[in-house]
Amino acid sequence: MSLLPEQRAFTTLHTVTLATQMLGRTGIASERLLEGSGIRPDELDNPARLICHAQELQVLANALNCTRDPALGLLLGQRMHVSAYGMLGYTLLASPTLGDALQLAIDHPALLGSYFQLALQHEDDEVRLVASGYRYAPELTVFNTELCLASLLTVIQDLLGEAARPRRLLLNYRPPLYAASYSEKLGCPVEFGAGCNALCFNPSLLKRALPLADPVSFQHGLQQCLQQEAQFHNRQDLRELIRQQLASDISQCTSLERVAARLHRSARTLRRHLQQLNTSFQHLLDEVRYDKARQLLLHTDLPIYLIAEQLGYSETASFRHAFLRWSGLTPSNFRR
Incomplete structure (x- = not known):
């Protein structure tokens, strides 16, 4: 099983x-x-x-x-200071800029321990720190969303050494009974029923130099993070490691070589291990694409061509053919 x-x-x-x-x-x-x-x-x-x-x-x-207290997720997130992330946290503090620190955290999800796939997205005149892809206990969706975004804001404030406030907070669910607690505790406007979960900032904030930046400590910490992440990886099935990489950034992970580089292994080694497990990179890629395609078709109104693009397809027709092979239905018929 x-x-x-x-x-x-x-x-x-x-x-x-x-x-x-x-x-x-x-x-x-x-x-x-x-x-x-x-x-x-x-x-x-x-x-x-x-x-x-x-x-x-x-x-x-x-x-x-x-x-x-129904706002426990927000309260707990406000207490998740950067030091709570061990070596990753100290390496974030030593990063050159806030943008470098956030990208480091995004690149090492195992050390961050988040239930979400995090990404920095530039939208018009703002940058969004987006949390998506939650697929765990559904009854804890709101709680974990609060915990994730509140803790990310706490980390940002710790890194900058000041009480930086987002421009706004976007949430993809309806306002709970304690909705007023969000703006009160996070200090920014909140938009419920949005198309994503995200903290939104002025793009210039990413270029801010961090007060505790130190290039030697940063490089040393990065090596320690890679070693710690390897320990995590050794505890997990290789197939799941590849699935995690695909799920976190599937549009950029459509080749075994790219995934191997992210896992700091050779493509030849990964291919050999997958053969020993009676599977292949293409099989895992299809699994993740099918899973994400179903989520996007059922829970969003994105047009088919944008879903195909998010899944790493250069042509919408290729996605339609693949989905028909996986499910026996076209994407449009599945959505109905």
Whole structure:
């Protein structure tokens, strides 16, 4: 039986530890928060302990059930300072500019531990830090969206050393009952029912030099991040690693060579290992394309040609033929 996405990916204990500490101050016992997760209280201070996303999600669900504050995701995100990300966090601090730091975080999703695919998108006169592709516990969608965007804003403020505010916050869901908490806690206008989840900033902010930038520390930290990421990768199935790379930027990962470069391995080695696993790069590419195509067709109003473009097809007809082969339906008929 294949594992669910949340059972395949590994992360550190940073978020779990922060949640138990924060709610512990309100009198909620760590044992109650860790119930059903397989995590022991005495493990919370162990930096080498890795957990899967399913374990972390269980703790977050417990936390939400234990508190009466519906804005817990925002509160927790505001406490996710850059130091909570270990070596990645310190390397972000030493980055030359804010844009360099954010791209570094985006390029190392395993160390960031996010449930979303992050990207910087330039739209007219603003830059958007977009969080998309959530496919975990649906009942925690809003909570995890709040946690993700609030924590990213906290990291940005830590990196700049000032309380920078976004121009606006875009959210692709309806306003919850506590909607007023968003602008109050994040200090910016909020637009619900938008086409994406994103923090929007002035593009010039990406060029801002960071006050703690240090080229030697940055290069040393980058090497440490690569080593730590390799440890994460060794715990995961090679097929899933390739799927993650494809899902994070499928339009730029349509060749084995590009994916191999991102995983710091040779294309020849990846091809040999995939053969040993009785699969191929093309098979994995088709799987991810089919999964993403279904999501875009069912949950967005994007025209077919834009979906084909996002999936890395140069011609819409090629996407139509592939989707018909995968599902037995054309994209248009599937959407109906």
